[in-house]
Amino acid sequence: MNMQRFSEILKAYGGNPQRWSIHERETALQFLKHSVDAQHLQKQALQLDHLLDAAPMPELSLALQKRILKSTQPSVFKRIFEWFSFNQPLKLATTIAISCLIGLIVWIAQPFSSQPKTDLSQEFSSLAILEEDEFGFTEFFL
Numbered sequence: 001m002n003m004q005r006f007s008e009i010l011k012a013y014g015g016n017p018q019r020w021s022i023h024e025r026e027t028a029l030q031f032l033k034h035s036v037d038a039q040h041l042q043k044q045a046l047q048l049d050h051l052l053d054a055a056p057m058p059e060l061s062l063a064l065q066k067r068i069l070k071s072t073q074p075s076v077f078k079r080i081f082e083w084f085s086f087n088q089p090l091k092l093a094t095t096i097a098i099s100c101l102i103g104l105i106v107w108i109a110q111p112f113s114s115q116p117k118t119d120l121s122q123e124f125s126s127l128a129i130l131e132e133d134e135f136g137f138t139e140f141f142l
Contacts, residue, residue, distance in 0.1 A: 001031040006038050015045030 001024070009028055013019040020028055032038045060068075074082075 001027045003035070003037060003041075006031055006035075007041060010041055010045040014049045015042045015047075016049060 005024075006028055009020055009024060013021065017025060017029060017032075032042060
């Protein structure tokens, strides 16, 4: 750790060590313990943090909030185009699997036109004939 890097950490995260990057926190604290210049920089950063925390937050108008959100969110068409760009093999495999699943569902949902439609009146008439015979319906299957 050197003074330049320590200064960059203070500029990026402020004077509070809890806000510093976990990866560099221990090294920066050791540097702070042994350097008077670093301690002076941290005091200045803590004063700036205090001033920033004390300042009132500006209220954004609803129109400005919508403009900001619209500028940060990509359009639906851009998201769809990015999805189908197939830069990643997982996206390609997922798209093919979803397409096959949709095709299978549509195929299963189609009525089977090759099977003959049975007439229920014929089914019930044969059942009535079985009941009229001399042996019972249950005896027929035994």
